[in-house]
Amino acid sequence: MFQHFDETTDPSLSAERLPLLRRQLVSLRLDGFLVPRTDEYQNEYLPPSAERLAWLTGFTGSAGLGLVLATRAAVFVDGRYTIQVRQQVDLELFETPHLIADGGWEGWLRDNLTPGQRIGFDPKLHTVKNVRQLEKIARETGAEFIPVADNPIDDVWSDRPAPPEGRIEPHPVELAGRTAEDKLDEVRDVLKRANQDACVITSPDVIAWLFNIRGSDVPHTPLPLGFAVFRKEGRPTFAVSSAKLGEDARAYLGSLTEIVEPESFPGLIDALGDSHSRVRLDPAVVSQWIADRLRSAGAVVVEAADPFMLSKARKTHAEVRGARGAHQIDGVAMCRFLAWLDREAPKGGLDEIAAAKKLEALRVETGALRDLSFDAISAAGPHSAIPHYRVTTGSNRPIEPNSLYLIDSGGQYREGTTDITRTVVVGEPTPEMIHHNTLVLRGHVALATARFPVGTTGAQLDPIARYFLWQAGLDFDHGTGHGIGSYLSVHEGPQRIAKTGTVPLEPGMIVSNEPGYYRAGEYGIRIENLMVVNEAELVPGGDRPVLSFETLSFVPIDRRLIDADLLGLDARTWLNSYHLVTLERMAPHLDDADRAWLEQATEAI
Structure with missing residues (x-):
């Protein structure tokens, strides 16, 4: 079957997991930590290895945010999940404020954070836009949001599943209606008209659409998880695990793009800085980690909406x-x-x-x-x-x-x-x-x-x-x-x-x-x-x-x-x-x- 009906989380486990995380935060000299329900691709559809919020709290909805402080913890959810969250989390351990209404998560942080508090966050899991919201809250409360190099949940998640390596397959042009070559020409035209040298795309569905491929890395959605850099001249580069590529997919993608392993992606970002490239990224979907890495490498970051989401739509x-x-x-x-x-x-x-x-x-x-x-x-x-x-x-x-x-x-x-x-x-x-x-x-x-x-x-x-x-x-x-x-x-x-x-x-x-x-x-x-x-x-x-x-x-x-x-x-x-x-x-x-x-x-x- 394509679906199962097993209980995927157990709220009672939070009683042992929450102290593990808090001890890790003490060692990092942090007073709290933000746990978004997302991954490094800012994706709604997560592989088991990225379900950090569910692992910590028991909440399995598709949107939410966790916050762990020294003596309090909260899971913020929207109107779809107000009943579900109360059934799935231990209410003795977690408050359940609304994600959006009544001031939302931002209002809760403004009301409850105090000057001098150090709240950690994983910059790979937060967008540029989201981090700007955090910076604004920091100015208003006197608290400080600290990016961490390694996610402390990953350090205490002893049986964390391995990242997925689902197979990639070409998507026929007869169904797509446009060739991948045509779409890549559109990317180059956009960059040339805007006087930009490259763009970083991290949304798996956009990458799948641009290359006319489909993947199998997450349940129920044919997404290939990987990062891509597109340039106004020359071929793009696709950072994706080679284990996902069979002979046909490798030959097809090899005609369109350079393929590198995911471990090469940081170096790929650094290379854009070496040439002082003007690099476009969408602050609403690209992580703060990528933006910081580009700037540190010397690239000029140009923030603009991803136009290919609209083309795909x-x-x-x-x-x-x-x-x-x-x-x-x-x-x-x-x-x-x-x-x-x-x-x-x-x-x-x-x-x-x-x-x-x-x-x-x-x-x-x-x-x-x-x-x-x-x-x-x-x-x-x-x-x-x-x-x-x-x-x-x-x-x-x-x-x-x-x-x-x-x-x-x-x-x-x-x-x-x-x-x-x-x-x-x-x-x-x-x-x-x-x-x-x-x-x-x-x-x-x-x-x-x-x-x-x-x-x-x-x-x-x-x-x-x-x-x-x-x-x-x-x-x-x-x-x-x-x-x-x-x-x-x-x-x-x-x-x-x-x-x-x-x-x-x-x-x-x-x-x-x-x-x-x-x-x-x-x-x-x-x-x-x-x-x-x-x-x-x-x-x-x-x-x-x-x-x-x-x-x-x-x-x-x-x-x-x-x-x-x-x-x-x-x-x-x-x-x-x-x-x-x-x-x-x-x-x-x-x-x-x-x-x-x-x-x-x-x-x-």
Whole structure:
């Protein structure tokens, strides 16, 4: 299987690990240490060897920050993880402040650090931008943030796993839509126009996109972990373990780039300084260690946003075509799963793990699945109110009568990456369930049908999906939509539909549409499809070019959880049309029993 359900951390272990770290800090003459949930690539997707925050605290969410002081410790998390963190960490040892709200981690440090305190941090794990925030806090509090050469957690983590050496493979141009040579020419053009000699790229997904390769260093995301230096003249250099390169990958990459071992990367940085090169880096994603090393070597560091993230986000026609194909394959598996669930759940005896295993098996049966795009969020009853719940053997819950079941899942296919959420009722829903689900659906439809001027950002679109919840005094504490890669990261920037989404959406970008509602301890609701941004026809009478969304995911939305009157005519018309297309696309690929279920599930309201 591509996922497992074992407990990956044990909060009781923090009682022995925290003192080990504190003793190490005393030997370093430090009063505290910051533990970000990231690695030297500033990556969301971590190999086991980089899960330092989980090792120390037990928290396994995808975003967080730890702080250890002499007598206090904290784990900062955002709104997705406020319930999860309290279940995973020892609350006698760790406070759990909000990462963003109520002043966030910065406000907590301002309120709790004192003059003269020395707080250590690993400069390889903090971006240039993040260290600037620390420096500002230091000026305001009188504390001092001290970079350390060796991470003290690594010194006390006795059974730390080895770094990954997953195989790299070329990604066909037929699926990428552009050759790697063309993309490397784009890099050189950017550098020449900006009068810059080189740029350092540390984001694995950008490196994978530029070279048209995919890797296998982290679970569920085909990333090759390595660093790359690109120059305005000549070939780039890729610092990556040779153990990851088979004969085909070595020959392919050898035609594009010089390949060196990761141990050579510091010398590669020093060589840029020897020639006093003007070196571009993105302060939001490149580590402070790299920036410091460049400056010490004599390079001129030019801080600027990584333009290739934006290029990668604008999917080619081939990538959009691939996304449609991936969603067709995945949609059939999802329809088969929901039909099976509707037959089996009322009988009793079904639980979260059994459901997740069944869905994975159905995806495997397509013959096209390369991996899951993330561990399935298979959440029954009150667990569905935890937005990023991960089922384990210890938390596994039965799917009970008259309750909601939420399944958020996706697959990695060579054609594209999928991510879809459906909330279904087992038995009879309460009026409140129907009411809340209908409000979520109205927001989903409003966003799916939006037209918006060129230049509109995700932050400007975000309220559209929340409007109907807001009118009822409700909201949800996560973004409405994230970017999606093309057989890459299931969470991709820089585009996002959220209060913090400052990047304008452009044609070719793929984003999720996933408003939700969560009633802690009772149930949660989320309806998620993926959409691609398209150019739209000029609106009659309009005078500005507009964009629109094309929905890519076609799987029934549970009609039993919809109040037709509350839904309204426009949203009802959209839903009936959506279900008609779903039936047309999926029915030919289903057996008689599943086709009969689909016909009923897509009946017009």
